[in-house]
Amino acid sequence: MKYNDRFRGRGRIFGTLALAIILALLVMAIPATTVLAAESLSVSPSQGEIGDEIDVSGSGYDPGDRVYIYFSSEEADEGDYIDDDLDAYEKVATTYAGDTGDPDEGDIDTDFDVPDELKDGSEDEDVTGGEYFVYATYTSEGKIEAIDEFTVRTIELYATQGNVGDEIEISGVGFRDDRSITVQYDGDKIDIASGDEETDRDGEFTLTIIIPPSTAGDHPISVKAYYEAEAEFTVEPEITTSPTSGSIGDTLTVNGTGFSKTKDVTISFNNVTMTLTSGTARTDSDGSFDNLKFNVPAIAAGPYDVKAKDTANKTDTAVFTIECTATINPTRGNVGTELTVSGTGFLPSGTVTIKYDGTEVTSATVGTEGSFSATFATLASTSGANIVKVSDGANTKNLTFTMESTPPSTVYPLLPLMDSGLSGWKFDWCGDADDPTSEVTDDSLPITYTLQIASDADFTTIVLQKTGLTDSEYPVTTKEEKNALKSSTKKVPYYWHVKAIDAASNETDWTGTGTFYVGFTWPTWATYTLIGLGGLLLLALSFWLGRRTAYY
Structure with missing residues (x-):
C-alpha cells in the first residue's frame, strides 16, 4: 500500500515536468510574429523661411506603402482626417516607406520646400510667419x-512700398529667443527707430525703421536675431513743393526722393516745362534732388500739377494752388484819395467789378494771364476800416482801406455876439479866431455843419437844429423867426453852438455856447442917458421957476 502511494506521487511530478517540456518545445516551434511600432514623423530643421528645403524622416510605416506629407496652419490630432478636419493645407511631398527586409524597412526619408500658399484645402491661405503643422497619411487627404x-x-512689413522717409513697422517670428536684433537695408545696417531691440522669449519682435535715401525700385530689408529673414520694400518716387500754395510770381521750391540714380530731371507746371532759377536738375546716387526753384507762372487761380520726371521715366506729381490775389495802394487816406487796385489769378479775359463799402465804383477787364489794374477815388465813408471788394464772379477778394480819423479844424463862432440881440437874423462862424474870413479846413471834403439853438444852457430843449449845412453861416428863415425864435430877453436868452463834420464822419467838438436874445431890450446906456437927460431937464425947470419967482 505504501509502495503504491509513493509510486503515484512520483508519477505526478514526472507528468508535470513532461508537460512543461512539451510547452517549451511548442513555443520554440511556432514562428515569431513581428510587432509594428507606431508611425513617427520628424522635420529638420524645425524652423525656416518660405522656400527653404526641409528634410522629412520617420519610421514605423507599413513597408513599401505610399506616404503623403501635408503642410497646414491648423492643428489636428492623430486619427483625424485631412479632408474632414482641416480647411487650409498643401500637399508638399509623396514618398514610400522602405520595403520589407530592406535596411530602411518601414522608414521614410524625403524633403519639401516651405510653400508660400496653402491651396489644396477648401480655403486658400497665404503662408505667413508662425507655427505650422506637418502631417503624414497613407492615403491622399486621408x-x-x-x-x-x-x-x-x-x-x-506692414507696408511693402512707399517713399524715402516713411516709417515702416516690421514684425518677426521664428527667431532665437532673447537675442539682439540687427536690421539691414540694401546690406547696410540701419537704426531701429522704435520698438523692440531684442526678440522676446518666443523669438518674436515688432519694430519700426525709417526708409533711408534710396533709388526707385526694390530694396532688401533683412533682420537678424541669430537666425535671419528678409523681405523686400519698393521705393516709389516722391516730390514735395514749398510752399504748396501761393501767388503768381512766387518762388516755388521742388525736392525729390526715390528717383533713378544720377539722371537728369525736368520740372513742369500745368504740363509746361519750367525754366529753373536755381538748383541742379539731376539726381544723386540715391535718386534724390533738392532746391529746384522756379517762379509760379501767370495763369488763373486754381490747383495745378507740378511734375518731376527723370530720364528713366520715373515720375511723381504734387499739387500747387495758385491763389487769386489783389492789392490796393495806398491802404490809408481820406475821402477822395485815388486808389489803385491790382490783381492776379483772376479769370482770364473776364471782368472784375470793384465795390467800395458795397457801392460799385469801377470795373476792369482781366488780361489773358489773369491780371488787372484799376483806379478810383474813395467815396465819403466813415473813418476806420472800409471794405474794397474785388470779384470776377468766381474769385472774390476783400481788401481793407483805412479812412483817416482826424476831425476838421476848430470852429470859432462869430455872430451873434455874446449876450447880444440876433442881428440880421443870421448865425456866422469861421475857422480862425484871428481871421474871420478863414474857413474850417479838412482833408476829407466836403465839410458840413450842425447848428443847434436851445432855450437852456444844457441844450435839453432844442428849439432849432440845422444839419448838413455846407456854408459857414446860416440865415434864419421868416418861418423860423415866427415859429422857433420868439422874443426873449437878456435874462432869459437863447443858447447856441455849432460843430463841423467832414466826409469821413469825423466831428469837431461843439463850439463854446453863445447867448443871444430876440426882440427889443432897453440897453443900459440908454437908461443912463435918459437919467442924465432927466437930470438936465429938472435943472432947467428949477432955473426957470427960480427966475419967475424973482420977477414976482
Missing part, C-alpha cells in the same frame, strides 16, 4: 498617422 511642428521664420 487619416493622419503622424504629426510634427514647424515654425515659419519670417518678417512682415
